[in-house]
Amino acid sequence: MRVTLAQTSPKLNRSNLEEVIKIIEANKTTTDLIVFPELALSGYLLQDKLHEDAWNESELTSLIELSKDVDIAIGAALRDGDVFRNCGLYFTQGKLVAKHMKVHLPNYGMFEEARYFEGGDSFEAFEANGKRVSLLVCEDLWHKSVHEELIGLDPDLIIVHVASPARGFGDDGLSIEKSWYEIIQTVACECSAQLVFVNRVGFEDGLGFWGGSCVVDEKGNIKEQLAKFETVIKTVEI
Numbered sequence: 260m261r262v263t264l265a266q267t268s269p270k271l272n273r274s275n276l277e278e279v280i281k282i283i284e285a286n287k288t289t290t291d292l293i294v295f296p297e298l299a300l301s302g303y304l305l306q307d308k309l310h311e312d313a314w315n316e317s318e319l320t321s322l323i324e325l326s327k328d329v330d331i332a333i334g335a336a337l338r339d340g341d342v343f344r345n346c347g348l349y350f351t352q353g354k355l356v357a358k359h360m361k362v363h364l365p366n367y368g369m370f371e372e373a374r375y376f377e378g379g380d381s382f383e384a385f386e387a388n389g390k391r392v393s394l395l396v397c398e399d400l401w402h403k404s405v406h407e408e409l410i411g412l413d414p415d416l417i418i419v420h421v422a423s424p425a426r427g428f429g430d431d432g433l434s435i436e437k438s439w440y441e442i443i444q445t446v447a448c449e450c451s452a453q454l455v456f457v458n459r460v461g462f463e464d465g466l467g468f469w470g471g472s473c474v475v476d477e478k479g480n481i482k483e484q485l486a487k488f489e490t491v492i493k494t495v496e497i
Contacts, residue, residue, distance in 0.1 A: 260291050260292070260388070260390075260496070260497050261289065261290045261291045261292070261494055261495070261496055261497075262290065262291065262292045262293075262294060262455055262474065262494070262495055262496075262497050263286050263289075263290040263292065263293040263294065263492060263493065263494040263495075264294055264455065264457050264472045264473075264474070264483075264485060264491070264492070264493050264494075264495065265279075265282050265293055265294060265295045265296075265299075265457065265492050266296070266457060266458065266459065266460060266470050266472045266485050266489075266490060266491045266492070266493075267279075267282070267295060267296060267299060267459060267460070267461075267490055267492075268459060268460045268461025268468075268490050269296070269298065269299050269300070269301065269302045269303070269459060269461065270302055271301070271302035271303075271304065271305065271308065271312070271463060272301075272302070272312060273300075273301070273312055273314075275299060275300045275301060275302070276300055276319075276321070279295060279299060279300065279322075279333065280321055280322075280325065282295075282492060283322075283325050283329065283331060284325070285492075286329070286492065286494065287325065287328045287329040288328070289494060290329060290494045291329065291330060291388065292329065292330040292331075292332065292388075293329060293330070293331050293332070294332045294333075294418055294420075294455050294457045295331075295332065295333040295334060295420070295457060296334055296420055296421055296422055296457050296458055296459035296472075297334035297345070297347075297396050297397050297420040297421050297422040297459065298334045298335065298336055298345065298420075298422055298459075299333050299334045299335065299420070299459065300314060300333065300334070300335040300336070301313065301314070301335065301336045302463060303422045303459070303463055303466070303468075304463045304464050304466065305336060305375065306371070306375060307375075309336060309338075309343045309375055309376075312336065313336040313337060313338040313343050314335055314336065314337055314338065315337070315338055316337065316355065319335075319348075319355070322348075322350050322355075323350055323353055323354065323355060324353065325350070326350035326351050326352065326353055326354070327352065327353040330349070330350065330351040330387060330388065331348075331349070331350040331351075332347065332348070332349050332350075332394065332418050332420070333347070333348050333350075333420070334346065334347055334348075334396060334420035334422075335348055336376075337358075342377050343375060343376050343377065344360045344361070344376055344377055344378075344379065345360070345361040345364070345372065345376045345396055346358055346359060346360050346361065346396070347359040347361070347394035347395065347396050347418070347420045348394075349385070349387065349392065349394060349418075351387050351388070356385055356387060357383065357385045357387075357392070357394055359379065359382070359383070359393075359394035359395065359396065360377075360378065360379025360380075361376070361378060361379060361396035361397070361398070361399060362378050362379045362380060362381070362382070362399055362405070363378070363398040363399050363401070363402055363405070364376055364378045364398065365397075365398045369424065369466065372398075382395070382399075382405065382408050382409065382412065383412065384412040384413065384414045390414075390415040390416050391412070391413065391414045391415045391416070392414055392415070392416045392417075392418065393409060393412055393414040393416075393417050393418070393452075394418050394420070395417065395418070395419050395420070396419075396420050396421075397419070397420065397421045397422060397423065399419075400419055400442055400443070400446060401442065406445070406446055406449055409446065409449070409450050409452075410449055410450055413450070414450060414452050415452055415453065416452060416453050416454075416455070416497075417446065417447070417450065417452050417453070417454040417455070418454075418455050418457075419443065419454065419455065419456045419457070420457060421439075421456060421457060421458040421459070422458070422459050422468060423435060423439060423458050423459075423468060423469060424466040424467060424468055424469070425467045425468065425469040425487075425488075433469060433487075435469070436469060436471055436487070439456070439458075439471075440473075440481065443456050443473075443475050444475055444479040444480075444481070445479070447475040447476065447477060447478075447479050448477070448478060448479040450477075451477045452477055453474065453475065453476055453477055453497050454474070454475040455474055455497070456472055456473050456474075456475065457472045458470050458471055458472050460487075460488055460489060460490055461490075467488070469487050469488060470485060470486065470487050470488055470489060470491070471484065471485060471486075471487045472484075472485045472491070473485065474495055474497055476497075482495070482497070483495040
């Protein structure tokens with residue numbers, strides 16, 4: 260299976276959909292699945308801009324159409340009336356087949372997600388291209404209870420949409436990078452599943468996102484790893 264990691268730098272506006280479409284169009288004939296970061300369609304620090312920039316599902320028909328050629332997994336802020344949710348979406352064969360609503364919304368330090376989003380309450384595994392797939396969004400994976408749920412769901416492929424700011428700079432690298440890799444390697448081993456981790460890059464209001472997107476095999480080995488702090492679109496075999 261060929262998977263394209265789209266380590267992008269979303270802007271805080273709706274122009275991201277145009278860029279996403281360009282990336283899909285450029286890669287759809289050479290890959291089976293394209294994975295984008297958390298909130299790839301809107302940027303991360305939306306705050307009150309959610310009222311302007313969150314998407315209704317009915318506005319994403321272009322992704323539905325493109326998924327007739329290639330599977331698409333993408334992070335988006337979705338609006339349902341006056342409620343906003345941070346979601347991971349999976350499109351395949353001209354349909355939106357999975358919508359994971361981020362369950363664990365960080366609300367400490369630099370994070371204010373629980374102030375603006377309503378959290379989901381469940382995790383699932385669904386069928387796509389003959390595989391059982393589970394979607395998660397960033398903070399979800401930092402909770403041991405979620406690891407236990409994933410083991411029970413028994414996915415073949417775990418996709419994690421991430422918007423992780425760089426923090427913990429040291430002589431031996433980023434502490435947040437080490438923490439993330441330890442988590443995803445552990446989860447891949449626990450579930451005997453392959454895992455695709457796609458983190459964004461770029462800057463928003465003083466926050467810098469570090470990237471480092473990667474693929475982990477079912478034994479916890481990092482098989483492919485993208486550069487930090489750079490926009491990279493790369494197709495890998497898993």
